[in-house]
Amino acid sequence: MNRTRIIDRTGGIFLIVVLAAGVLIPASNLLLPAGNPLHVPDYMIPLLGKYLCYALLAVAVDLVWGYCGVLSLGHGAFFALGGYAMGMYLMRQIGSRGVYGNPVLPDFMVFLNYKELPWFWEGFNIFPFAMLMVLVVPGTLAFVFGWFAFRSRVTGVYLSIITQAMTFALMLAFFRNDMGFGGNNGLTDFKDILGFPISAPSTRLTLFFLSAVALAAGYLLCRALVTSKYGKVLVAVRDAESRTRFLGYRVENYKLVAWVLSAMLAGVAGALYVPQVGIINPSEFAPAQSIEMVIWVAVGGRGTLVGAALGALIVNAGKTWFTGVLPEAWLFALGALFVLVTLFLPKGVLGLAASLSEKWKARRPSSDPTPSATPAE
Amino acid sequence: MMRLPPSVPQAKTSPSTLRTLLLSLLAVLLAGLVASIPARAQSQPDISGIIAKFGNDSYSDTSDAIAALATSGSPQAAAVVEALAAGNLLYDPASKAVFIRTPSGMVDPASGAIVGSAPATLSPVRANNRVRRALDAAAGALTLLNADPAKRLDAAAAVFKSRDAAALPTVEAAIAKETVPAVKAALAQARAAILIGKADAPEPDRRAAIQLIAARGDQDSISLLRSLPANSSPALKAAAEAGITKAEESLKFWAVVQNVWYGLSLGSVLLLAAIGLAITFGVMGVINMAHGEMVMLGAYTTFVVQELIRQKAPYLFDWSLTIALPLAFLFTALVGILIERTVIRFLYGRPLETLLATWGVSLILQQAVRSVFGPTNQEVGAPSWMSGAFQIGQLSITYNRLWIICFALIVFFTLLLVLRRTPLGLYVRAVTQNRRMAAAMGIRTGRIDALTFGLGSGIAGIAGVALSQIDNVSPNLGQGYIIDSFMVVVFGGVGNLWGTLVGAFTLGVANKLLEPFAGAVLGKILLLVFIILFIQKRPRGLFALKGRAVES
Amino acid sequence: MSMLTPSADPYAVKSQGALSLEAELGFLKEEQPAPDRMALTSALLYLDNITVSFDGFRALNALSLVIGEAEMRAIIGPNGAGKTTMMDVITGKTRPNQGVALFAGTNDLTSLDEAAIAQLGIGRKFQTPTVFDMHSVEDNILLAVKADRRPFSNMEWNPSRHERERVEELLERVRLKDSRHRRAGDLSHGQKQWLEIGMLLAQEPRLLLVDEPAAGMTDQETADTAVLLKEIAKTRSVVVVEHDMQFVRDLDVKVTVLHEGSVLAEGPLDQVSADERVIEVYLGR
Ligand SMILES: Nc1ncnc2c1ncn2[C@@H]1O[C@H](COP(=O)(O)OP(=O)(O)O)[C@@H](O)[C@H]1O
């Protein structure tokens, strides 16, 4: 029997590209003069960092959708919860530098006449605790939700719809002022992280680098999981759930493990995202956001991990470009993307690239009409 | 709204009719004058003593004077009170003389006659809150005797609110004269309200008053009974207590009735939004995320129809919804068929892909509408038969809500009939139950798919016509309904129209009954959590389809 | 969407199952004297008075069936007789409304889920072959090889030596060695049937339930399958549901005839097919 290779060719290229970007982009920003064409301007750094967070999020979505067949329309909830955990830490770091100068209470609490810190804000001034919560909060929600849903054998679109209901309910809840998370405005006006000023170029470069590392690590973790026998069982569950049961596998537990891990990765992505964009608010819970994440995965290629990350980069770069040049057209483009990808690119960009290169190898045509911009293959 | 006032067409009538009109108007005026003369002649109490008090420009004197005027029975009283309220009651600080300023010159308040010369140093009699309260009470008391029953009714309500003891004689006089039962009842309530607070009134009268007020059973009656003076007799106090309990019970009852009514109304909205989905999702198994946008397109169709009517044929306005219904159905059905033929038919059997593709369609439709009509809310008017309300007990029922409930039920049962009794329904069921068999029997499955999807979309469209009456017509209209609609269909049981009906009304009523305890947002969250848990227990909803065909 | 419990309200049925479980277990644990219990355990599979109804329609009606250790049994019966439903009950897919289902004497099948029942040693082959289409043939077998089934025990990247040996052995046995790297979805129908039998064997079950294995096979494949099943039955119990009379004759084992959810006749094929009632309901005429 073949030995399983955790890092295949595509994955290897992907890791190299991500890690190289994580080092070279900060380096070019620091070392090259502003006029140099290879110099990455300051404003680009958090933007690119944001894309990396989205890519990690997409990898998390792909783990459950691509390998386990669970189409989550609520991963935005896990992402946002991770983001809120980080945001709470950042809020408490502001201390008495807020508008109202209260050393303990964040501004919005002073404004809303809070007398003391709500209990669930305790401990968030301690960085390791906050980081633990980045994993624990989304993980716990995912565990409770998945425990009930998988045990009751809710599958397919029903599961998708209730994940959507979950994030919708959370959105409504976080919009409420008396939830204690800043209501409509969310958490913002952060000052520094671990003592480093949050908008200083060096902090941003570090965060960017960490995002790249997190993406690489998240990819490796998922890849290791799906290439193990556990991963084979996951795919078996995806393709023939009841058959897997009759082989003696407790399908719900297999799903639950992947689901919780995926939620935690989404939480990490959210936690890295918040200091780079400087705000977290309830709109991150909006069902539309979560559905958009799914299309990233579909564009890149479902069930490939690398494709998911790639899709997130392509779609979000496209979004940035469109909203700059033709803001009206963005929703048309996104909508068309949903339709065209599901109809014509069931395996995504990665699948397309693979089949093109196969054809090319087989026939060696005189010219290749489709320039392949992807690093894969 | 575009309806013209009835007098306008008369402006175009010929001069001779105009003359007769003027003449008859004059006649009516004269008759009124003649009729009022005996009343004037009958009693002309001298109010100059009261009027003089205004000249002191002291708040307490002014208030007293107002109260005295209200009960004086003088025909001038109303004019004086009105003038004071409007700041047209002037006094001369030097001579303390009081005047009313009118467009035709200064008028003597006591006689109503125009005064030739008035001092130049006049200033208005000032009012503070106390004076204003007294003014309200007096105005109320004075209109109790107005010729218009509607005005009298308003006045009775005003007295009921102010409970001004000074108005009691006027109220009693008005009761004696009153012939309209509704006004008489209102006056009796006003009198009772005064008596409750009037410790020196005869005990039996006050007891009767307490009973009368308790029978109202609303918030006003409770606060009135609570205001019973502390020095009242124990018997009265006990009666008031009993009355309060009774009123509170009735209040609770009506609060529940009210919430159930709101719930039914919300349920009908949910039903309308979900029926179309019950076909596309429930019968065909297509997850149509663009369903909400079909509703939105229906609402915009209504908007366009109304715009055209406003410009071209304003007299048709009351028919605008009736005209919009078939158009919205046809338009959204066509859009639906287009979507089915170009996108969905390639995705049958792949529900998750369908979900994504139709979400894309929904984004495109939203943006298309935004590009054409702009992102803001559009004004959709209500025809006359949709506006207004009527009262059952303490429940106020608005016509638009009532019509929407009826409409939702009509749509529901029509659809049920279509699916049960028409060849289309038969084919639809055949195709959805066994596509290959249906195809083998010569049914053109492709066409049936398109028609079914068109039917579901068309129904979403006519839901949009109804929802345009109670919701903002904007490109985001559909988004607000999509999650709710799915919840209803999934809760009720996929593939079961009755389930959708029961699901919609259950969720609607549950939502409104939760609201008083949890608040609107938390209530909604609780409901979502409930549905999430419910689906765990009964993954196929309230009324699940049974049998092997459903598995797979 | 695969909701495996077919009843409209799985929980109602389940709770009924739980009720009867309570009664039955109490009966077993406390009041049942040892000798009787011994009598029960001597059978590998013991079904008694099993009733399954779907909205009042009784798919199984007071069905009783006993399969011994290393026994092979053929089950025949007209369409809709309840054969598949019986397998559903044994494998935990359907909860009976009433009745006792015991495996190896002590395991109450009505209280366990599919995974637990499979781990007890009951393997099942479906009417239509279901293999994991996206996995290679050898991975299909690997997933079935008897081993710890818990998620965290399976996070390993390379199969153990034992697993590898078992896979080799089974590929050999179901004659799929040459196709080991092909995707299972690309196999022919007959090959898929064999692959599924291979997966069943990999589970090392004590009881094998085989639903219409010969369906869609060529005559040669059918004959081969009969041989294979007979060989398997030397070491474990096998219950075969089949329509193909020639196949049943080839098996040459005791036959149970089901009709309308209960046992109509039982015995050697010749005796059963001479039975008046069987001829009437099954063999026609
Ligand atoms: N989930 C179900 N819901 C309703 N009826 C069912 C269900 N499963 C089986 N049945 C019915 O039970 C009867 C027995 O079916 P089955 O066990 O498949 O028969 P066989 O396998 O002997 O042909 C059939 O009439 C079938 O329609």
Ligand SMILES: [Mg+2]
């Ligand atoms: Mg069968």
